[in-house]
Amino acid sequence: MTQHRATLTEVARRAGVSPTTASFVMTGRTDMRISVETRDRVLRVAHELNYRPNLMARSLRSKVTQTIALISDTIATEQYAGQIVYGSLAAAAERRHLLFIGETEGDPVLEERLINDLLDRQVDGFIYATMYTRRARVPRSLRGQRLVLLNCAAAGREIPAVVPDEVGAGRTAAQALIDAGHREGIHLVGERAPHLIAGNERIQGIEAALGAAGTSLAGSVDCAWWPESAYEATAGFLAAGHLPKALICMNDRVALGVYQALQEAGLGIPEDVSVVSFDDSDLATWLRPQLTSVALPHQWLGRRAVEILLGEAEHRGVERLPMPLRHRSSVGSPRGRSRGNG
Amino acid sequence: MTQHRATLTEVARRAGVSPTTASFVMTGRTDMRISVETRDRVLRVAHELNYRPNLMARSLRSKVTQTIALISDTIATEQYAGQIVYGSLAAAAERRHLLFIGETEGDPVLEERLINDLLDRQVDGFIYATMYTRRARVPRSLRGQRLVLLNCAAAGREIPAVVPDEVGAGRTAAQALIDAGHREGIHLVGERAPHLIAGNERIQGIEAALGAAGTSLAGSVDCAWWPESAYEATAGFLAAGHLPKALICMNDRVALGVYQALQEAGLGIPEDVSVVSFDDSDLATWLRPQLTSVALPHQWLGRRAVEILLGEAEHRGVERLPMPLRHRSSVGSPRGRSRGNG
DNA sequence: CATACGCGCTAAACCCTGTTAGCCCGAACG
């Protein structure tokens, strides 16, 4: 069933050369002179025998496996993970590398074990990804390894990292409202907390853009970054008599809760209230009206991480990838309502 | 930086034994007698030197890599993929195996290349997954390899496969309505097409369960399995004067569109219309009211596939995994409305 | 004519572990 695989030695014998010569031909090394005729003969025989090098043997000697590892704290719970994996996978495939995948579940013991198992397989490098932007402690076992951080940065150490430009995203979201004519009644929906780095940076960008336009946030609705919490908080906010003109939601799930509350209160989107959000998940296109959202470039994060990991460019420091606006139908001009209402 | 890794020979020398003995101790083989003292001494030295076997050398000899590959047509587009990956990963980790991941994008050339690259790395087995249940053509290069299909089955060949029990899921969904007292006005939402195997099987189960309860589908709303299409079709259906009692949605995204249409028509869920769905995606808990849905056991599919792949049990044929009902708030008794309305 | 040199190639070591055949030695046995 599993037919015989030709070895390099067999190829060499059939081509009438030494294994050494065959090796040099197959690896395409030029520092050892080999005549064109010999080269072609070896290649022809290799093709005839359908020769494929034994990578185990090769790696044993050369320590190179053409293999990288993507390890992360959470693969499963975040749907975005798939996008990161996909981007990494595509970039790795283009460079003829294969991708190991591993999950630590945030457990340092599992993490240690996983990294050791990967080192045993002699992976050429690691991508250490976190699903939420945060500061990360790089495991000891990764010291000295080729490493790129994704979605996180290490305190102090000069390790290349790729993260979304959340401050820019905040500016983009606010600018979308400003461009539509909004100046007043702009509220934030979603809690602030020290560990929510993405949130803090987004807010920073939002405030900067609003400030530049001569205005500022009118207030905020405090809630967890989930639909139910956002629904309840927003419903309460509206019931208390507030009448926002525009809501900036900390992510699309929050926007879903906001939609529910607004619709229940009989408020139209975007006629009465404009909504803008972050992440650009699938949900954004499913809502009615479709949600304007600032996209997390997950696929690109994965791709970039691999490029830096495998690239000869000695990249250092943190690279921030732009978060583009996906303009849809949830942002409108405030005029209609402003005039009609007062 | 990358400190020296102790080799088996070094361990042997420091323990005062031959490499052979050290090898037998480290691999824990019992067919060669080794005294307890020698064994302990070798183990102690190995521990002192922090010895880890070189898996390349080991694999070169033994052809075993403790590594499996999960290849699929689409990792990225389906959010469920993450769950499959997670299940496989966890099951593989428990058995101390690592997981390669690869995507073919449905392209046979890429697929061939990917499989060859994986075979070069001597993976111990393959999981061939499709994101939608369908009949699959197994690539030639996988003939003779250890292989488990996931979400698909191969025509004719006796290859182990793991798929969701969609017929059972259909029965479960219908039964949920029947148990709530529904008999009339039960409609299906979502198109039928030959290639939508899951859909056909679900319908088969639905009809069986309804038939057993002495009733049958009152009709169906034809639409693609997406929110927008479902919204439009359902809105049109309601506008035409139909007044369904219960809607069985072909997936959660369809249910989202259905929710939107029902709410816009002023119909309450579940007071006026009960809704039940398939997949149990994140969306199900985000909707208001929360959606009763029959869960796709993605995580379990991944886990089971690995178990069969690595298990000594010579499993053959197709294993159907149950799809459990997630009971939430979108199904109610039809009485309220029935009385009030008719 | 002897030496130097570059071309084209090879022998042999090396990477690290797994496996087979068999050695040495003490005890039991006839």
Add this chain to the structure above:
DNA sequence: CGTTCGGGCTAACAGGGTTTAGCGCGTATG
């Protein structure tokens, strides 16, 4: 006392490549 036997261990090779050192030969050079 010679032989058999089994426990405990080792020498040597296999696995399939990469890499270093250097060889033979023809030609240009002094």
